[in-house]
Amino acid sequence: MTSSAAERLVRHVPVGISAEALLEQWARREAAPEGAAVVLDVEIAARTRGGAEWRQQDAVAVAVLGRPASLAVEQADLAWAAASLGAARALDDLSGGPHDCLWPDQVSGSRLEAEVAVSARTALGPGHVNHVSLVARVGPWPSATRDQLSRVLVNRLREVAAALGDPTSVLNDYRTRCALIDEHVEIDLLPHGSLRGRVITVDEACSLVLVSPTGLRERVPLQAVARVRVSAPPSATGADPLDSGGATNQTP
Numbered sequence: 001m002t003s004s005a006a007e008r009l010v011r012h013v014p015v016g017i018s019a020e021a022l023l024e025q026w027a028r029r030e031a032a033p034e035g036a037a038v039v040l041d042v043e044i045a046a047r048t049r050g051g052a053e054w055r056q057q058d059a060v061a062v063a064v065l066g067r068p069a070s071l072a073v074e075q076a077d078l079a080w081a082a083a084s085l086g087a088a089r090a091l092d093d094l095s096g097g098p099h100d101c102l103w104p105d106q107v108s109g110s111r112l113e114a115e116v117a118v119s120a121r122t123a124l125g126p127g128h129v130n131h132v133s134l135v136a137r138v139g140p141w142p143s144a145t146r147d148q149l150s151r152v153l154v155n156r157l158r159e160v161a162a163a164l165g166d167p168t169s170v171l172n173d174y175r176t177r178c179a180l181i182d183e184h185v186e187i188d189l190l191p192h193g194s195l196r197g198r199v200i201t202v203d204e205a206c207s208l209v210l211v212s213p214t215g216l217r218e219r220v221p222l223q224a225v226a227r228v229r230v231s232a233p234p235s236a237t238g239a240d241p242l243d244s245g246g247a248t249n250q251t252p
Contacts (some may be wrong), residue, residue, distance in 0.1 A: 066161030
């Protein structure tokens with residue numbers, strides 16, 4: 001894609017419902033191509049994962065379209081991993097990095113200058129993924145202008161949208177950036193309940209996989225999660241079964 005063609009595929013909108021709503025409209029009504037991007041200055045009804053309201057003033061919202069023909073339906077949630085990767089790489093570009101991904105929808109790092117939230121929408125066709133919308137929202141970034149921030153977010157989200165054509169590469173890159181792997185966490189579940197354990201990986205469906213204090217291996221889809229918190233490791237009397245060589249039970 002030439003520079004001029006890439007610029008034509010960016011719609012900069014002063015005010016709108018949300019970045020992803022405008023991008024979805026473009027995709028469905030005008031068959032927007034891969035790499036199409038919406039930059040929205042003011043979102044009237046911005047929502048993050050689970051419908052939580054995004055209230056950051058003067059934030060930049062960017063949504064980029066991907067059309068990953070080889071992304072299987074059961075791997076559609078990898079769009080969330082791609083959005084996180086794109087945001088982390090963009091912030092690396094701005095501040096020299098590094099930034100990490102906090103499963104399922106945040107970015108962290110010692111150079112983080114603002115609140116960040118990512119999200120993704122997936123449109124399914126008969127047995128396939130029709131398109132994905134990768135969204136990054138970043139609060140005012142003190143060391144960059146809005147134009148600089150939006151430009152680098154568009155570029156990096158386009159990069160990962162195209163990379164979803166090779167889901168394994170996206171997953172591997174995400175795993176290297178996921179700050180929760182090997183951490184002990186507490187997870188609040190939807191609609192209620194909780195889990196505790198040590199994170200061992202993120203699987204092919206973008207679910208978090210952890211081992212509980214009792215040795216049970218749990219797979220947690222992102223749609224089932226209300227909140228994830230890093231916690232202290234178990235005491236010596238409740239040692240991690242992986243560290244002590246204990247057996248684990250695997251869910252199907």
